[in-house]
Amino acid sequence: MSLFLEFHVIQNFAPSNLNRDDTGAPKDALFGGHRRARVSSQCTKRTIRLGFKEHQLLPPQNCGVRTLKLRDLLVERLCARPADEAAMKVEAVLSAAGLKFKDDGNTEYLLFLGDGEVSALASMIDASWDEVVVSAEKKSKKDAKAGAAGNLGKKAKALLDGGKAVDVALFGRMLADMPAVNQHAACQVAHAISTHRVEREFDYFTAVDDRGDEDSAGAGMIGQVEFNSATFYRFAVLDLNKLLGNLQDDRELALAAVHAFTLALARAIPTGKQNSFAAHNPPEFVGVCLRHAAPMNLANAFEKPVAPRRDESITEQSVRAMAAYKDKLEAVYGSHEDQWLALDLSGQWPTGSGAATKSLQELADAVQAVATKALTEKG
Structure with missing residues (x-):
């Protein structure tokens, strides 16, 4: 009905x-x-x-939260871990799940995620810390993805279920790289x-300049707003x-x-x-x-x-x-x-x-x- x-x-x-x-x-x-x-x-x-x-x-x-900075958000949740190492491991796991990152660590497009999804990802990465092996010298996306051990990428994708976030449920989302987790x-x-x-x-x-010269008769700024x-x-x-x-x-x-x-x-x-x-x-x-x-x-x-x-x-x-x-x-x-x-x-x-x-x-x-x-x- x-x-x-x-x-x-x-x-x-x-x-x-x-x-x-x-x-x-x-x-x-x-x-x-x-x-x-x-x-x-x-x-x-x-x-x-x-x-x-x-x-x-x-x-x-x-x-939910809409952001390009998922990596940084997860690093904040992993505050007990070394920040540089956490950033590499987060990017490794999420790359294995199918997300793409720019050189500055931001995702290629805005992600709309529930707080529960972010917490679950942080907990999973923390629990699997030793399984994610990333070279400290080679930080390319290819190396990071290859270093993500086992099925962590699949596990990460499985956690993206909306997280019972009301705004995600209401307004939906589309993740171009991970269509399986889209929500209508x-x-x-x-x-x-x-x-x-x-x-x-x-x-x-x-706008008048409060500290203008005595011989300044004009305004410090003019403009118009529709x-x-x-x-x-x-x-x-x-x-x-x-x-x-x-x-x-x-x-x-x-x-x-x-x-x-x-x-x-x-x-x-x-x-x-x-x-x-x-x-x-x-x-x-x-x-x-x-x-x-x-x-x-x-x-x-x-x-x-x-x-x-x-x-x-x-x-x-x-x-x-x-x-x-x-x-x-x-x-x-x-x-x-x-x-x-x-x-x-x-x-x-x-x-x-x-x-x-x-x-x-x-x-x-x-x-x-x-x-x-x-x-x-x-x-």
Whole structure:
């Protein structure tokens, strides 16, 4: 039985530059023939991952790390061993497992590993210390790989099982050199787009030299920053069955992940240029739907952009437009088993559209309860 948790968020941001492109301008996109503000899915996922740690929503052992410096990370865990020797032995074992290293000791691409995987690798290398023979004079990758004794490479690869890291289970990973340890994501995150059309604005700024000469009349620095202000529609969907499988059928951890994800998603505010704009604006609406057929992204509610009005905010109009589009879509594609929960500060979500909650914590508790029941009924 398919079980999807959909997350629908309406969030208005004050003037800001939350997620920049290669020119430093706020990211945008064409949608419905109109220019929209955009925050990339990658940006949102990283903010959620950081939120797990910042707000201590998950134990450290159930979080992952994305890094090029796996060798250095393992050397830190092997602190009782000589650092130079540990570095060579770590690289020897991981090379035998199939990973490739650059001359500076970094891996060729970013690795996404659970804390449990890193700990298991360190323990295995420490326990097999004398089996890994590496020439102190010949440190080439070929020599290192040849010096890795026995089946240590296979053992290392076998330890890369996700390590019950929730963020790895949610967002997946791909290791080009070791496809056997790839993990398909349990969560999909859409690019957030504004519900209305936007125009870029420019902030021309100057900076004064506090110790400038008396005859210096000009500024010590001038420049400009692009920014915008937008009400975003954000969407993410979580496959409960896939999440449970990725977490090695640990039901308690999967339900804790659902609770943590609900909190982290709602609190996810990108950090781009926040020292300049301080756009710390939480969502006005967070809706969660347990879907039994197929996920439904409601972005097309805004294919025709919301237009500003004097008597009503764009946020209020956006929530109402999304609710109307939800009803139209569900009449055709929905299931009678679908179940909505909502945290609505706009006052525009229909009272008959699922259970209303009064706080984010209450919403997260309710989502976890719904997921618990769904997984229990699944068997």
